[in-house]
Amino acid sequence: MNRLHNATSPYLQQHADNPVDWWEWGPEAFAAARERDVPVLLSVGYAACHWCHVMAHESFEDDATARVVNENFVAIKVDREERPDVDAVYMEAVQAATGQGGWPMTVFLTPDRDPFYFGTYFPPEPRHGMPSFRQVLGGVADAWRGRREEVTEVAGRIVAELTQRGGVYAGLAGAETPGPDALRHAVAALAREYDGSRGGFGGAPKFPPSMVLExxxxxHATTGSDPALEMAVHACEAMARGGIxxxxGGGFARYSVDAAWVVPHFEKMLYDNALLLRVYTHLWRATGSTLARRVAVETGEFLLRELRTAEGGFASALDADSADPADPEGHSHEGAFYVWTPEQLVDVLGAEDGARAVELFGVTAEGTxxxxxxxLQLPGEEPEPELRARLFEARELRPRxxxxxxxxxxWNGLAVAALAEAGALLERPEFLDAAVVAAALxxxxxxxASGRLLRTSRDGRAGTNVGVLEDYGDVAEGLVTLHNVTGDRRWLDAAGELLEVVLNQFTDESSGALFDTAADAEQLIRRPQDPTDNAAPSGWSAAAGAMLSYATLTESERHREAAEQALTVVTPLASRAPRFIGWGLAVAEALLDGPRRVALAGAPDAPETLALRAAALGATAPGLVITPDEEKPLADGRPAAYVCRRFTCDAPVTDPQWLREGLNARPGE
Known part of the structure; x- marks a missing residue:
């Protein structure tokens, strides 16, 4: 057992029994490299990563390979989900050097942390033009011993290039906030890139465009744009009917390996399912789609059933692989838990129902x-709930x-926001209860002790890694949303405390640009900074959205100005790269709409007040916030809602239907 046996990360613990003498990321590991005068092997991955498992089995569990590593390197294993900052700066180097990236990420560093050789997965034997991992190890070790000056020169040049590239986004900030033209141009650009036949954007692999859909x-809510709604509806239906x-059991896989959503990469991530739960809830709110409602409910049920921890938080992911009962040696295979043959369907359902399931779910003799x-897909009519339930129960008997x-x-902040809204809108109180417990956790x-966020916990015990910008932005977003739904001031006050850290520790005062790490965080080879979305909203956009909502709720000009400054980066990217700034565009829509604030006058638990709150939650006005307001008077002795933009409020409304209709109206209507 190596040094990873005390790690809080399940991914690191997966490697605790490796013969490789792994270290966790930290100054001790680099001090050991300097003392031994050897380079560092940095291996970055995550627990649900299929190819990370493959490389572990092939190389890190192999005694001969481990000897080469241990004799020539200090080996450091990093969970990218615990240290997104480390992952970001070295992934940027990998992509710049090789033109591609991915996990496992394999980087060789000097003892001063400077990278000089890069890759991702390396096979145990030379394959498809790739050298074997042992060949790479030998080549790097020889270069370190025999061509040290060349290695350090390359490392220095790479760090200098990364440092130069680091200011590109800060340079885009500080112009003007995005206006209606920028957002129209973004929709037009998205329409040009949209896959009109299969839904979504781009080819294979195809990822759920969650933030763009939002x-x-x-x-559509603010402009009535039919193309915007048509893209959202079509993409959501294509994904919901596909194998992704x-x-x-509900819930979405991380991505589709093909362009038609047929075959997923089977790992299920919390962030995808939280984001998509919110999207499908909002789609149902906008259109009344029964498919959207069913998918939202099932995804919420999946989160509670399969990702909720004993402490009430939500686990990061389910693995793509599982033990395959059909494998005579009991090996794990990707997708083994989820896939079916026609014979298996007949075995569970009988001949008649089995044949019907084969047709309904698009199962073929050749296999997809x-x-x-x-x-399983859903190309046509939906099966009866009883048939699905029988298959689900049979699948539960498989190795998980x-x-x-x-x-x-x-990601728990994203789940809090999604479950709170879905619980209220879909009348699933257990979803809202789960959001409250997760927020408290x-x-x-x-x-x-100082109120600063920590990135991770496990079994109720916090890890040591400090929170990054996306933690502050997403948790604050979840807390503000929970306040909208419940009216509980505790959540709003806590969001304000977190956003104060964003203003003081993550914000460039001169430009309003945001950094992904705090000013007092560990200094890496450069301070990461990126406003573009990846699989989840960027910390930059998430923080801007939370600050805008908080400013609207509290009438804080300081937070509004910070949000507006942060959103200036959206303007130049709206037409250039709208697929990768989706959450920033969504926040910009809220800014243009006001956003609207619904101030509720009346006893919080009075039926009339609750009806007004429910009506406001059911409205489509983007970025809308809801809060109790003891200073607003009742209307003829009855609870009332005041709809405000900035410092101007409309006349009070007491009828929930009038309130919702008014909030669904576009500005100027």
């Missing part, structure tokens, strides 16, 4: 996946995928 729904969506197995039960602050466990 923007499109908001843009679990047709039996591997070895004659198919991923492993769960990464590490609780990540940012974040405040009670994920803050240190």
């Amino acid at each position: 923007f499109l729904l908001r843009h 969506y679990d047709q039996l 996946f591997e070895e004659g197995a198919s991923v 995928p492993a769960r990464d039960d590490k609780v990540v602050a940012a 974040l405040l009670d466990v994920h803050r240190d």
Whole structure:
């Protein structure tokens, strides 16, 4: 057992029994490299990563390979979900050097942390033009011993280039906030890139465009744009009917390996499902789609059933691989838990129902996946709930995928926001209850003595890694949303405390640009900074959205100005790269709409007040916030809602239907 046996990360613990003498990231590891005068092997991955498992089995569990590593390197293993800052700066180097990236990420560093050789997965034997991992190890070790000056020169040049590139986004900030033209141009650019036949954007692999879908729904709400709504509806239906969506248990896989959403990469991530739960809830709110409602409910049920931890947080992911009962040696295979053959369907359902399931779920004799197995899809009519329930119960008997039960602050913030809204809108009180418990966990466990966020916890015990910008932005977003739904001031006050840290520790005072790490965080080879979305909203956009909502609720000009400054980066990117700034565009829609603030006068628990709150939550005005207001008077002795933009409020409304209709109206109507 190596040094990883005490790690809080399940991914690191997966490597605790390796013969490789792993270290965790930290000054001790680099001090050991300097003392031994050897380079560092940095390996970055995450627990649900299929190819990380493959490289571990092939190389890190191999005694001969481990000897080469231990004799020539100090080996450091990093969970990218615990240290997104480390992952970001070295992934940027990998992509710049090789033109591509991915995990496992393999980087060789000097003892001063400067990178000089890069890659991702390396096979145990030379394959498809790739050298074997041992060949790479030998080549790097020889270069370090025999060509040290060349290695250090290369490392220095790479660090200088990364430092130069580091200011590109700060240079885009500080112009003007995005206006209606910028958002229209973004929709037009998205329409040009949209896959009109299969839904979504781009080819294979195809990822759920969660933040872009939220923007499109908001843009339709403010402008009535039919193209925006059509793209959102079509993409959501294509995903919901495809193999990327679990047709039996709910929830979405991380991405589709093909362009038609047929075969997923089977790992299920918390952030995807939190974001998509919110999107499908909002789609139902906007259109009344029964499919959207069903998918939202099932995804919420999936979160509570399969990702909720004993402490009430939400685990990071389910693995893509699981033990395959059909494998004579009991090996794990990707997708084994989820795929079916026609014979398996007949075995569970009988001949008649089995044949019907084969047709309904698009299962073929040849298989849509591997070895004659198919991923369940829903190309046509929906099966009866009883038939799905029988298949779900049979699947529950299969060996389950492993769960990464590490609780990540940012992704739990996304889950809090989604479950709070879905609970209220879909009348699922258990969703809202779960959001409240998860929010309490974040405040009670994920803050240190000074009130600063910690990135992760496990089994109710906080890790040591400090929160990054996305943690502050997403947790604040979740807390503000929870305040909108419940009216509880505790959540709003806690969001304000977190946003104060954003203003003091993450913000460049001269430009309003945001950094991904705090000013007093560990200094890496450069301070990471990126406003573009990846699989989840960027910390930059998440913080801007939370600050805008908080400013609207509290009438804080300081927070509004900070949000507006942060959103200036959206303007130049709106037409250039709208697919990668979706959450920023969504926040910009809220800014243009006001956003609107609904101040509720009346006893918080009075039926009339609750009816007004429910009506406001059911409105589509983007960025709308809701709060009790004891200073506002009742209307003829009855609870009332005041709709405000900035410092101007409309006349009070007492009828919930009038309130919702008024909030659904576009500015100027």
